Amino acid sequence: MYLHATEKDNTTPYPALDQMTDNPFHLWDDHSKDSSMLTLASGILSDEQFDIILLFTIFTSQLINNCAIIANSFCVAVFVKLGFSEPSNISLTALAICDFTLAVLQTWTNLCLLLTYYNVRLPFHSANVSFLTGGAQWAFLRNTVAWITAFISFERCLCILVPLKVKRLIRPRVTFVAMLIIILLTFCPSYFTFIRYKFVWVFNPYLNVTILNTIPVNSEFAIMFEKVYIFIFGVILPLLAFSVVVICTVLLVVQLRKISSWRMSVTSTKNQLIQPKENVTGSSSAAEASISQKEERLVRKVVAIAAIFIVSYIPTCIMLLCNVVFDEFNLFGVYRRLYIVSGYITSLGQPISGSVNILIYYKMAAKFRSVFRRLVRLDRQE
Incomplete structure (x- = not known):
């Protein structure tokens, strides 16, 4: 997710795997850029600042992700016990599963970066491999969460605007199919990443071992394809989902x-x-x-769910727009350190949102609260 390899890396080992250094996080800086630009980038965020901020953010991220994993595990268990006769239970279960998976993927990425920082020698380049096995999937699954939230907002909006027709329009089977379509169109394209990047085995003469690494495919088609799908799935779809949530929530509140x-x-x-x-x-x-x-209570519930999503997603939207406006503000640009730190900080919004949802369900849904209390044995089962 955070590293850039070159074709040269296929034969040259990474320093992080060969020697102990004081600043392992910035070993993957792209030294092929102009030196004056690199000096300017380092002036914005020095090596020490980069290490401290990123380390603090990683540990903070993992703490929140642990909460998200636990909270969404309980959410899925409660919704399974409630059953799926109500369409909303299906969409909320899908949302909880995606939030849980996001937390697991982020945990894997955090672990890989910490292994890189502490120079742990493994049979694979931990930070680079995490790009294809965790970071890419996380970015696309975040879109899935956004569109599921948009669908939930749209469904609730229909319940107010056309209450007599909504039961015929949105049934459990329709909601289930909608969840599958959203996952198919937003998450499955994450595997397009393998068109631009691939796994390779790299020999490290210093350690006398062969390790698994990743390198970019520098064909013209692969580079152009990456630009197109990043623009569509990394900019257009997230901003569109964000707009749908905002519009549906405003309509819902006004109508109520x-x-x-x-x-x-x-x-x-x-x-x-x-x-x-x-x-x-x-x-x-x-x-x-x-x-x-x-x-x-209904207004507060809808506004709370939408507000948490909107607040947690605004930093991501700002970062996406900056990525479009500033050419060097990206994973492989001169300001990659600033991009990495910004990306990690904005990514904290997702596990926070996933952790807080259970509190909203518990406070504002009597059935959820009843089943949850029985599940954790706060109430005696009859």
């Missing part, structure tokens, strides 16, 4: 507010025409208040 105001006005008009007795009026007001609270 309209329905709440309409019901309040109708109830008030009926009370004035009927002129009920004092006790009846009190009863009606209680019912009115109950309706209002129920709708408020």
